[in-house]
Amino acid sequence: xxxxxxxxxxxxxxxxxxxxxxxxxxxxxxxxxxxxxxxxxxxxxxxxxxxxxxxxxxxxxxxxxxxxxxxxxxxxxxxxxxxxxxxxxxxxxxxxxxxxxxxxxxxxxxxxxxxxxxxxxxxxxxxxxxxxxxxxxxxxxxxxxxxxxxxxxxxxxxxxxxxxxxxxxxxxxxxxxxxxxxxxxxxxxxxxxxxxxxxxxxxxxx
Numbered sequence: 001x002x003x004x005x006x007x008x009x010x011x012x013x014x015x016x017x018x019x020x021x022x023x024x025x026x027x028x029x030x031x032x033x034x035x036x037x038x039x040x041x042x043x044x045x046x047x048x049x050x051x052x053x054x055x056x057x058x059x060x061x062x063x064x065x066x067x068x069x070x071x072x073x074x075x076x077x078x079x080x081x082x083x084x085x086x087x088x089x090x091x092x093x094x095x096x097x098x099x100x101x102x103x104x105x106x107x108x109x110x111x112x113x114x115x116x117x118x119x120x121x122x123x124x125x126x127x128x129x130x131x132x133x134x135x136x137x138x139x140x141x142x143x144x145x146x147x148x149x150x151x152x153x154x155x156x157x158x159x160x161x162x163x164x165x166x167x168x169x170x171x172x173x174x175x176x177x178x179x180x181x182x183x184x185x186x187x188x189x190x191x192x193x194x195x196x197x198x199x200x201x202x203x204x205x206x
Contacts, residue, residue: 008046014194019186020050021179027099027109027171029055029164030072030080032063034116034124042191044161045115047183057115062127070130072110080110081135083167084125089138092170099171111137111167115160139166146185159184 005015029052031045038059049055056068063069073080079102081095099109112134114121125131143166145158158166165180 008050010041010046014041014187014190016047016183016187017050019183020047021183022053023051023175023177023179025052025054025168025172025175025177026103027054027111027168028078029111029113029168030069031055031057031113031115031160032069032124032128033057033059034061034114034120035059036120037116042187043115044159044184044187045113047161047180047187048113048164051180051183061120061124063124063131064127064129066130073130073134077106078108078110080112081137082112082114082131083139083163084114084121084131084136085138086136089136092137092139092167095135095137096171096173109171111164111171113160113164113167118157137167139163146188 003012004010005012005017008016008020010016029048031048033045037043037045038057045057049057058066058069060066072078079098081090095109102109112131114124116124139158143158143162145162161180161184165177165184168175168180169177
């Protein structure tokens with residue numbers, strides 16, 4: 001018998017499937033995941049994939065020649081954008097208006113997320129030249145993350161599921177994406193509860 005859940009990929013005693021709630025979302029989500037992130041037991045991208053029917057996780061570092069991604073980027077019925085901060089990034093609110101128009105035209109919006117540390121996500125961006133022509137969108141810099149079990153440079157660094165939650169909430173405000181954060185919070189709380197006394201306070205709590 002496998003020690004790991006066949007659905008979420010996490011250890012059976014840390015399975016997150018019971019916290020997952022399906023969400024009907026018109027926006028397609030594609031997560032480009034760095035190989036090192038796929039091995040992390042406390043990664044959050046799986047919450048997005050399990051919660052959203054129209055979502056995929058593709059693992060790699062250089063996606064320039066990724067067949068499925070390139071087919072998606074060439075699909076005339078899909079408008080793709082990437083959540084990545086740059087000097088040319090658009091606001092999510094402005095893109096949300098376009099999403100309503102696309103839906104009326106029976107077309108779809110696709111949100112691409114980079115899943116990795118900031119350094120690794122930057123390298124993925126640099127190598128994956130097929131992403132460079134896509135419109136970039138950015139989250140407000142006032143948001144604060146709640147990823148208490150992983151060190152982050154600042155409180156403004158969000159986990160992948162938190163970034164996805166805020167982006168999708170802006171793009172599709174009529175949909176309730178709060179189950180994403182509920183599953184995330186439950187996962188974090190569970191992991192903290194498994195730590196020996198004092199470990200969380202010493203290593204993670206400021």
